[in-house]
Amino acid sequence: MEISIDIDDPVPLFTQLVTQVKQAVNQEKLAPGDALPSIRQLANDLTMNSKTVAKAYRILERDGVIQTRGYRGTFIHPEAKTNSTVDLNEWLHTTLNETVSKLKASGITDSEIRIAFSQVMNNNHN
Amino acid sequence: MEISIDIDDPVPLFTQLVTQVKQAVNQEKLAPGDALPSIRQLANDLTMNSKTVAKAYRILERDGVIQTRGYRGTFIHPEAKTNSTVDLNEWLHTTLNETVSKLKASGITDSEIRIAFSQVMNNNHN
DNA sequence: AGTTGTACCATCACAACACATGGTACATGT
DNA sequence: ACATGTACCATGTGTTGTGATGGTACAACT
Incomplete structure (x- = not known):
């Protein structure tokens, strides 16, 4: 190959x-x-x-x-x-896109979403 | 005050x-x-x-x-x-936590989730 | 003239992370 | 001995996003 x-x-x-x-x-x-x-x-x-x-x-x-x-x-x-x-990556993107869109629609700032995201990724359950 | x-x-x-x-x-x-x-x-x-x-x-x-x-x-x-x-922040965290957990459960790497996330946040619809 | 909130422009330091590199070591087999 | 995948240790570079700073300007009103 x-x-x-x-x-x-x-x-x-x-x-x-x-x-x-x-x-x-x-x-x-x-x-x-x-x-x-x-x-x-x-x-x-x-x-x-x-x-x-x-x-x-x-x-x-x-x-x-x-x-x-x-x-x-x-x-x-x-x-x-x-x-x-099977595109695992496509499902990843659409899934993330749906939740992010939902959050943005609530007036939440991009910054706030990013910060909450990194906290979730670090298992800091606040 | x-x-x-x-x-x-x-x-x-x-x-x-x-x-x-x-x-x-x-x-x-x-x-x-x-x-x-x-x-x-x-x-x-x-x-x-x-x-x-x-x-x-x-x-x-x-x-x-x-x-x-x-x-x-x-x-x-x-x-x-x-x-x-009313804690808007709590809803933000739980919502994000649910999707991230779902993604992680599929074996997707933290890195991959982070990268896809930042792409979604930048409206790069891939 | 002075003050209100707001919207642009910009810069800087700092932290977190991704990517790639390198070294060392291990059990499992040929 | 030698090769397999794998798991640690570590470093450096580049990018990205945040927080905070500053300047300038605007419409609307007292």
């Missing part, structure tokens, strides 16, 4: 990686069971840090696109194609 | 102002119709910028605690006491 990373792209490196793997799955360039390069190997090939590649793999596994089997390596998930077309 | 502002308090100055006015209303030290100092006057008394005081007044008016009548000055809102006990 061919992966090309653009350093000058404002899109984060790990995001580029995630996107390209999902695209490869959708285009059937990667089929279930196919082995992916090891984290260190891919990091070396793309001249980037292994932690960055690991981050991309972590997300891909959470999304059900790949399966990591420890020392055995990483492989394409059996239902990778289904899982990589 | 007595207002005391603490510069060393981590709580923002305009927030201290808003809180103290609401408290004064709840303690009936300020009654509907009472006149408040002008923005510039209060800013001068408290040795702070008029824009900061204006910010506090803007919020107080939105919350229905005060009424600004342009050149005539600023007065306590007829239903100030009711409006200053």
